[in-house]
Amino acid sequence: MTSTPQTSPIAESPATNRPESKPKKQGHFCVWHGLTFGTWLRLLASRPPMGLAALPRMATITPLSMLNSSNDLWESVLFGGKIARQKIEHPPIFILGHWRSGTTLLHNLMTLDPQFTYPNLYQVMYPGNFLLTEKIVTRLTGWVLPKTRPMDNIPAGWSLPQEDEMALLLLTLMSPYLMLAHQGAPDKTCRFFDLKQLTPDERRRWQDAFMTFVKKLTVRDNKPIVLKSPSHTFRVPVLLEMFPNAKFVYIYRDPYAVFSSSMHLRKTLFLENGLGTANLKGMDEEILQVYSDCIDTYENTKQLIPAGRLHEMKFEDLEADPMSQMKQVYDALSLGGWDKVAPVLQKELPSLNEYRKNSFNMDEGTMRKVYSRWQKSFDLYGYPSRLPS
Numbered sequence: 001m002t003s004t005p006q007t008s009p010i011a012e013s014p015a016t017n018r019p020e021s022k023p024k025k026q027g028h029f030c031v032w033h034g035l036t037f038g039t040w041l042r043l044l045a046s047r048p049p050m051g052l053a054a055l056p057r058m059a060t061i062t063p064l065s066m067l068n069s070s071n072d073l074w075e076s077v078l079f080g081g082k083i084a085r086q087k088i089e090h091p092p093i094f095i096l097g098h099w100r101s102g103t104t105l106l107h108n109l110m111t112l113d114p115q116f117t118y119p120n121l122y123q124v125m126y127p128g129n130f131l132l133t134e135k136i137v138t139r140l141t142g143w144v145l146p147k148t149r150p151m152d153n154i155p156a157g158w159s160l161p162q163e164d165e166m167a168l169l170l171l172t173l174m175s176p177y178l179m180l181a182h183q184g185a186p187d188k189t190c191r192f193f194d195l196k197q198l199t200p201d202e203r204r205r206w207q208d209a210f211m212t213f214v215k216k217l218t219v220r221d222n223k224p225i226v227l228k229s230p231s232h233t234f235r236v237p238v239l240l241e242m243f244p245n246a247k248f249v250y251i252y253r254d255p256y257a258v259f260s261s262s263m264h265l266r267k268t269l270f271l272e273n274g275l276g277t278a279n280l281k282g283m284d285e286e287i288l289q290v291y292s293d294c295i296d297t298y299e300n301t302k303q304l305i306p307a308g309r310l311h312e313m314k315f316e317d318l319e320a321d322p323m324s325q326m327k328q329v330y331d332a333l334s335l336g337g338w339d340k341v342a343p344v345l346q347k348e349l350p351s352l353n354e355y356r357k358n359s360f361n362m363d364e365g366t367m368r369k370v371y372s373r374w375q376k377s378f379d380l381y382g383y384p385s386r387l388p389s
Contacts, residue, residue: 030057030061030272030273031125031166031169031170031177031180031273032057032061032181032273032275033060033061033064033125034068034124034125034126034127034166034170035061035064035065035068035170036065036068036069036072036128037062037065037066037068037069038069039065039170039171039173040061040062040065042173043173043181046173046181046182046188048181048182048275048276049182049183049184049274049275049276049277049279050275050276051274051275051276051277053276053277054274054275054276057275058275068126068128068129071126071128071129071132071133072128072129074129074132075128075129075131075132075133078132079131079132079216079219082219083131083212083215083216083219084215086215086216086218086219087218088211088214088215088218088243089218089222090218090222090223090224090225091224091243091245091246091247092214092224092225092226092227092243092246092247093110093116093224093225093226093227093246093247093248093249093333093335094227094228094229094232094239094246094247094248094249095107095110095226095227095228095248095249095251096230096232096233096236096248096249096250096251096298097230097233097250097251097252097253098230098233098252098253098258098262098291098294098295099230099258099261099262099265100253100257100258100261100262100265101230101251101252101253101258101315102251102253102315102318102319103228103230103251104228105315105318105319105352106228106249106251106313106318107161107226107228108160108161109318109322109326109345109348110226110249110326110329111161111226112341112344112345112348113337113340113341113344114341114344115223115224115335115336115337115340115341116223116224116225116226117217117220117221117223117224117225117226118161118217118225118226118227118228119161119162119163119164119167119213119217119225119227120158120159120160120161120162121157121158121159121160121162122134122137122138122158122159123162123167123216123217123220124162124163124164124165124166124167124170125162125166125167125170127167127170127171127213127216128170128171130216130220131216131219131220134158138158138159141158161226161228163228163229163230164210164213164227164228164229165177165229165230165231165232167213168206168209168210168213168229171209171213172205172206172209174192174195174198174202174205174206175189175192175231176189176190176192176193176231177189177231178192180269180270180273180274181273181274181275183270183274183276183278183279183280184279184280184281184282184283186286192231193231193234193235193290193293193294193297194234194235194238194297195234195235195238207238207242210242211242214227230294233250233294233297233298234293234294234297234298236248236298236301236302236304236305237301237304240304240305245309246309247309247310247333247335248305248309248310248311249310249311249312249313249329249333250298250302250310250311250312250313251312251313251314251315251318252312252313252314252315252377252381253314253315253316254315254316254383255291255370255371255374255377255378255381255383256362256367256370256383256386258291259287259288259291259362259366259370259374260362262287262291263283263284263287266280266283266287267280267283288369288370288373288374291374291377292373292374292376292377295374295376295377295380296376299380308332308333308334309333311328311329311332311333313325313328313329314381322345322349322352323342323345323346323349326345327342364387364388367385367386367387368387371385371387
């Protein structure tokens with residue numbers, strides 16, 4: 001075994017080609033601007049760490065939360081009956097996979113198909129009133145959004161696909177993404193992954209909020225909904241309970257790339273959405289543990305999904321040959337319409353190829369730590385250790 005330090009270039013996709021750097025300066029816009037006033041008070045009552053650096057941001061959250069509460073009330077008056085009566089006629093399609101495993105790329109590709117719909121950024125940021133406010137507000141405020149996501153430079157905008165987990169966070173505060181406020185305190189958030197530790201009342205409220213959100217998406221556009229949230233990878237039993245006919249696509253990726261990209265993602269999101277100074281203490285250990293729990297939970301529950309309703313794929317295969325891989329998704333899940341969507345996908349491929357990859361250098365010590373903790377996944381998904389002998 002060599003005693004000299006080794007580094008391995010780990011590619012991240014898709015993004016601008018640049019080495020990992022310090023997070024950018026904290027901006028004013030954050031996920032908490034979607035809270036209602038009552039939920040904002042509940043979040044404050046949980047005593048998240050707060051700091052002077054976030055004071056300008058917090059000064060805007062309170063008035064916006066009051067506006068959100070008012071808008072939510074008016075939407076419930078105008079649309080409440082229609083939402084309550086809405087049936088979920090089309091089983092949703094869930095994209096599963098650990099964070100930074102390619103779920104965003106897959107979500108973006110699948111939602112190019114006009115036979116599907118999806119939650120966009122505005123809808124997950126303002127889940128309580130988007131039926132009422134989306135058309136007006138998005139026209140007036142599109143200019144305030146960054147052109148790309150802060151963690152990877154993928155295009156951003158109100159109308160682009162986004163994780164429904166953000167909506168669940170804002171509606172219930174029962175989400176792993178509560179870690180954005182309670183940084184460095186996994187004991188406050190870990191029970192929101194698989195939901196097994198929720199009380200019966202908490203579980204009912206979580207499911208009611210999720211079902212209402214899905215009904216509202218259906219009111220807006222009555223088509224099969226493609227939902228993407230890495231947190232759902234922990235929740236196959238709950239999802240099948242709520243949507244017995246749902247279909248699933250699971251994507252996995254080189255664990256080294258997942259680890260490096262997850263570290264970068266956490267640093268960026270903690271800075272962009274914290275209520276105090278970013279707390280990165282113990283972040284690497286938490287990522288190592290969450291990944292192991294995620295893969296174990298998925299592998300132990302995926303057999304609950306009936307035959308013909310789950311397709312598994314490798315990110316590197318999707319990146320190398322997206323047309324072939326997407327056709328396999330359509331064939332495996334009997335989605336139909338491939339002949340119509342194939343030209344649409346083909347047309348978009350040049351724009352996807354414009355994104356280059358971040359490069360992260362991983363030293364030998366980190367590679368050994370990752371391989372030691374995640375060897376099961378390396379073996380399960382067929383990735384070599386690439387460690388020097």
